[in-house]
Amino acid sequence: QTISRSPLVLEGLVKNFGGVTAVAGVDLEVASREVVGVIGPNGSGKSTLFNLIAGMLPMDEGRVWLDGKEVTGQPAWRIARAGLARTFQIPSLFDNISVHDNLMAAAVESGDWKRAPHRAKETMEMLEISHVADNLASELSGGQQKLLEFGRVCMRDPSVILLDEATAGVHPNIRRIMLEAIRRVRDSGATFLVIEHDMEMVREICDRIVVMDAGQVVAEGSFDEIADNIEVQKAYLGR
Numbered sequence: 493q494t495i496s497r498s499p500l501v502l503e504g505l506v507k508n509f510g511g512v513t514a515v516a517g518v519d520l521e522v523a524s525r526e527v528v529g530v531i532g533p534n535g536s537g538k539s540t541l542f543n544l545i546a547g548m549l550p551m552d553e554g555r556v557w558l559d560g561k562e563v564t565g566q567p568a569w570r571i572a573r574a575g576l577a578r579t580f581q582i583p584s585l586f587d588n589i590s591v592h593d594n595l596m597a598a599a600v601e602s603g604d605w606k607r608a609p610h611r612a613k614e615t616m617e618m619l620e621i622s623h624v625a626d627n628l629a630s631e632l633s634g635g636q637q638k639l640l641e642f643g644r645v646c647m648r649d650p651s652v653i654l655l656d657e658a659t660a661g662v663h664p665n666i667r668r669i670m671l672e673a674i675r676r677v678r679d680s681g682a683t684f685l686v687i688e689h690d691m692e693m694v695r696e697i698c699d700r701i702v703v704m705d706a707g708q709v710v711a712e713g714s715f716d717e718i719a720d721n722i723e724v725q726k727a728y729l730g731r
């Protein structure tokens with residue numbers, strides 16, 4: 493049996509909540525430095541898919557490989573240590589410590605002490621939040637909190653990054669900073685799977701798009717291929 497060395501491989505993922513099948517057999521392989529967008533109407537299973545990949549929900553069926561190593565059924569912390577990092581729709585930060593210390597805390601989780609101060613500085617520069625380094629996370633705007641959460645992900649130097657609506661509802665300036673940061677982190681070697689509702693953002697950052705509806709992948713392709721796809725139009729018109 494050939495073992496794929498792709499950063500992320502999903503095989504037959506299934507998740508039921510009582511009578512509701514949230515994820516109904518998803519297969520996906522993401523190549524190194526690829527940015528794959530996951531789109532689909534509300535309730536189509538996108539966030540549940542992320543929770544299964546990250547080990548934050550037990551799956552009913554399926555297997556997951558990270559960098560060629562199977563992580564199926566492992567706890568979230570172990571999958572994180574294997575190289576996966578994620579953001580949430582609502583940022584999960586330490587509200588009562590500074591921006592700088594939020595980044596340092598992320599480095600503690602990954603155990604890379606020596607480079608942490610330098611990395612924190614670089615990360616704040618990349619995300620244009622150096623001027624609020626000493627502010628509490630709770631004092632940031634919603635958009636800045638999203639940038640900080642992405643910064644915490646970057647501090648851990650993950651191989652695979654899952655972003656759940658990284659730019660939903662943010663100011664265009666924050667959106668631009670996030671977009672450029674994603675490109676930079678991708679260029680430095682990371683692979684992305686992103687849930688995104690902003691189709692302009694999808695067009696700008698995604699190499700490939702996967703369309704979900706009712707827990708299944710109903711279409712897959714480049715932005716232009718997807719935009720012409722009738723199933724996709726149905727899924728969105730039916731929202």
Ligand code: ADP
Nearest residue numbers: 509512514532533534535536537538539540541
């Ligand atoms: P999306 O992120 O695409 O909006 P979700 O993954 O959040 O979709 O939800 C997919 C389906 O699973 C929906 O029908 C939702 O109601 C259901 N669901 C999600 N999480 C839970 C849960 N913890 N318990 C029960 N049902 C859930």
Ligand code: MG
Nearest residue numbers: 538539540581
């Ligand atoms: Mg969701």
